[in-house]
Amino acid sequence: MKCIFCKDDATASKSVEHIVPESMGNKNNILPKGVVCDTCNNYFSLKIEKKVLEMKYFQNLRFRNGIESKKNRIPRGIALIPKTRYEAEVIISENKPFEVILDAASFELIQKGEIKHLILPFDIEYPKNDKVFSRFLAKIGVEMIALRILMQNRNDQNLLATEPDLDPVRNYARFNSKNENWVYSSRKIYEEDENFFLENGKSVDMVFECDFLATQEGELYFVIAIKGIEFALNMAGSSIEGYENWLRENDHISPLYSKGRHFGYKLTPNFLKK
Ligand SMILES: [Zn+2]
Incomplete structure (x- = not known):
């Protein structure tokens, strides 16, 4: 099987891939061995995820929320x-x-008693227009597509690896040889201590939630909220105009909370606008 990022043979890879880092509260969204090769897995963990986790914003967010x-x-x-x-x-x-x-x-x-208290800052800004974070979103987006395909039919993995429409985003996440910096949308959609309840009434701590938005113009956006901050990345390139238009047309509701938003599990070849 081909690695979904570098397209090398990943059949013998030894590691499973956590789509969102474990240290960001991800226990369940995992790609099995053979989907992302060990070289790409190591690259992401050192060059992308570690840098994001070490950002002051995420460090303090995880500290505050005990993640x-x-x-x-x-x-x-x-x-x-x-x-x-x-x-x-x-x-x-x-x-x-x-x-x-x-x-x-x-x-x-x-x-001497001249200082009596410490300040735990809440006002560290979440990453805006940050290249590493943008590539972090691209990596998670590609892997979320892979997870959905695998949930349906494992044989489709090579289809994902060879899908030309996904080449820009996989290359951006993994290599970024053109040294690009794709813009992404970011905004707060709820407070970080918001209460979430399961159907049985049990309250849960929502660390992250994500989905895809397919717009009528044929664009696909990966949307993830991490402790109430929503980030959206165009899976085809550096433009969020379509996303901003969609928000305006939908009263600025998050696609995570709008009806009929689901992208579905099947990869359709023409879902990305060039
Ligand atoms: Zn690879």
Whole structure:
């Protein structure tokens, strides 16, 4: 079977692929071995996912919401020390009070009683117009298409790998040899502590949710909300005009919450507008 990114033979690959990183709360959306080759898997994990997870925004988001890494660790948070504006690291570990790593000057001011509180910043901005994050979205989008195809019929994987309409987005995610920076849409659609309930009334912590929007103009957008921030990427290139038009026509509702939005499981050859 061909790797859905580099098209090399991925039959002997050893790793499964987490579509959204485990450290972003993904336990279930996984591609089996043989879909993404080990080289591409390693590339994404080091060059894309690690960089996104280390962004201050995601580090603090995961800290605030207790989203554990795959090694069950909650990342360090950032606390601002008033007066010095020094950024201290805050560590939460099991069975311990939380620890704050201070610089000598801030420690002295606290000892003297001149600093009595720390500020945990909520106002770190989510990534806008960030190339690494845009490629992160492209990678997840391609893999979500693969997951849907595999859920239907595993034999279609080579069809996905050879689908020419997907070449720009897979190359952008994996190689970006033209050094592009595809624009994506980003906005808040609900608060990060929003309550979600299952049909049985049980409340769940929604870390991320995603889907595709196929517009009437034949464009396909990958839409993902991570703790209430919705990001949308055109699966065919760097333009979100069609998405913005769709939003205007639909009272700015998120495609994640509009009816009849589903892209379906079958890849149709002409769903991307060039
Ligand atoms: Zn590959």
